[in-house]
Amino acid sequence: MELIKTTNYTIKKANEQLQNHAEKVKQSKFWLGYHIAPPAGWLNDPNGLVYFKGEYHAFYQHYPYKSEWGPMHWGHAKSTDLIHWEHLPVALAPEYEYEAGGCFSGSAVVSGDELYLIYTGHNEKREPKEVQCVAKSTDGIHFEKLQENPVIAAPPEDGSFDFRDPKVWKQNDLWNMVVGSGKDGIGKALLYRSKDLKNWEYTGVVLESNGNQGDMWECPDIFSLDDDVDVLIFSPMNMEGSKTRYMIGKMDEITGTFETVSDDEIDYGVDFYAPQTFLDDQNRRILISWMNMWKKDMPEQADGWAGALTIPRELSVENNKLIMKPVEELKQLRTKQLVKEYEKALELSDLCLELEMVITSESSNKLGFSLLSEKGESVKIGYNGIGKQIFTDRREMQQGEQDLCQAYYENGKRDIKLTAYLDRSSIELFVDDGQLVMTNRFYFKGDNITLLISGNENDIDTLAIWQLKVTM
Numbered sequence: 001m002e003l004i005k006t007t008n009y010t011i012k013k014a015n016e017q018l019q020n021h022a023e024k025v026k027q028s029k030f031w032l033g034y035h036i037a038p039p040a041g042w043l044n045d046p047n048g049l050v051y052f053k054g055e056y057h058a059f060y061q062h063y064p065y066k067s068e069w070g071p072m073h074w075g076h077a078k079s080t081d082l083i084h085w086e087h088l089p090v091a092l093a094p095e096y097e098y099e100a101g102g103c104f105s106g107s108a109v110v111s112g113d114e115l116y117l118i119y120t121g122h123n124e125k126r127e128p129k130e131v132q133c134v135a136k137s138t139d140g141i142h143f144e145k146l147q148e149n150p151v152i153a154a155p156p157e158d159g160s161f162d163f164r165d166p167k168v169w170k171q172n173d174l175w176n177m178v179v180g181s182g183k184d185g186i187g188k189a190l191l192y193r194s195k196d197l198k199n200w201e202y203t204g205v206v207l208e209s210n211g212n213q214g215d216m217w218e219c220p221d222i223f224s225l226d227d228d229v230d231v232l233i234f235s236p237m238n239m240e241g242s243k244t245r246y247m248i249g250k251m252d253e254i255t256g257t258f259e260t261v262s263d264d265e266i267d268y269g270v271d272f273y274a275p276q277t278f279l280d281d282q283n284r285r286i287l288i289s290w291m292n293m294w295k296k297d298m299p300e301q302a303d304g305w306a307g308a309l310t311i312p313r314e315l316s317v318e319n320n321k322l323i324m325k326p327v328e329e330l331k332q333l334r335t336k337q338l339v340k341e342y343e344k345a346l347e348l349s350d351l352c353l354e355l356e357m358v359i360t361s362e363s364s365n366k367l368g369f370s371l372l373s374e375k376g377e378s379v380k381i382g383y384n385g386i387g388k389q390i391f392t393d394r395r396e397m398q399q400g401e402q403d404l405c406q407a408y409y410e411n412g413k414r415d416i417k418l419t420a421y422l423d424r425s426s427i428e429l430f431v432d433d434g435q436l437v438m439t440n441r442f443y444f445k446g447d448n449i450t451l452l453i454s455g456n457e458n459d460i461d462t463l464a465i466w467q468l469k470v471t472m
């Protein structure tokens with residue numbers, strides 16, 4: 001039976017739209033030099049991160065027609081090394097009744113020779129509004145939606161109509177799917193199992209909020225690290241003081257229930273939401289996240305685009321703490337090392353830098369660095385030894401968010417290592433090789449930037465700055 005399309009969206013139309021606007025969008029002063037961003041239009045969550053036939057694929061929530069959220073398509077990029085990305089045609093457009101409001105977030109798995117995308121079909125005009133769907137491909141570029149869609153047509157009793165973002169993985173010969181939901185103010189992660197990716201059986205609740213952990217758990221993901229540690233990550237809606245969390249513990253192999261040992265924020269920045277992980281061919285667990293947040297100012301919208309993905313980060317666990325560091329490949333982006341100066345003038349377009357400094361944790365000065373513009377704007381980044389706070393201070397910016405982002409940090413040592421990836425309108429700050437991470441966007445009105453190192457030679461042990469290659 002041929003399914004009838006109920007929307008006017010097509011992949012062809014989406015690709016034409018992107019082709020017509022990509023050139024102009026790239027002129028944006030906020031355009032990122034080495035991060036994935038949409039060729040034009042809107043991007044939110046990373047989706048379907050996967051290693052398939054020798055290449056890394058990153059899909060993402062995408063609306064090609066405007067720099068605002070709209071009926072979701074899946075944008076697509078691929079790479080052989082996690083640092084040079086090539087845009088591919090849009091992978092999914094919302095076409096059928098079961099997904100007419102958008103192909104929402106989901107994941108990808110490889111089965112045999114084929115790549116499967118498992119996603120949420122969203123349609124506000126139908127009850128239930130969210131169902132789970134599958135599309136497949138042999139070339140990793142063109143996808144065909146299954147006749148069996150939706151493969152899960154309604155939420156279970158434990159959940160509600162907010163029932164989305166399936167993350168699928170294989171365990172003991174069975175496909176497992178964790179789906180985000182919530183009921184009566186309690187966010188949850190629900191588990192399904194299947195032999196063939198088409199017929200799914202509900203297993204039960206993996207974990208739910210203790211009452212203070214949000215009312216809907218978006219984008220859940222479950223994986224093992226170091227063999228005997230399991231990790232659950234999710235993005236809770238309406239949780240006081242938190243956006244994206246990890247739980248470290250153990251998932252019961254039979255019931256799927258999760259016993260939590262410790263939990264914390266994944267990234268202390270403002271511009272970090274809905275991360276997803278995948279396993280690569282070297283057995284590394286890699287995380288990529290949306291590098292923005294709902295309801296925040298995004299000045300790049302005026303230039304015809306919005307949203308980007310973070311750099312890939314490798315995960316590990318140490319003393320029940322999640323550690324997240326830039327993948328090794330990023331070092332290949334280094335072109336030249338800048339002369340060690342405490343004050344350096346740059347053009348905004350050259351602000352694609354990696355900066356590494358080791359500072360004294362005991363200093364009463366705020367140590368780190370600032371970016372200043374000729375218009376009196378500044379972003380200050382570093383460590384405040386008195387309050388023991390890692391900070392990113394955007395209060396003196398003139399557009400975008402103007403706030404002070406802080407997180408308590410102490411390592412019990414004399415030194416603290418700061419590694420920062422700067423990319424024209426983004427800063428990803430890694431403390432002590434990923435013990436704490438803080439991701440934020442910033443939007444200068446000025447074009448002439450001064451990079452100013454704060455602190456003197458007594459406070460700073462090592463300082464190295466590399467110019468990074470522009471790949472996008």
Ligand code: FRU
Pocket residue numbers: 044045061072104105120164165218219273274
């Ligand atoms: C998270 C989210 C998901 C949903 C998608 C829609 O940012 O709200 O729950 O699938 O975005 O674009």
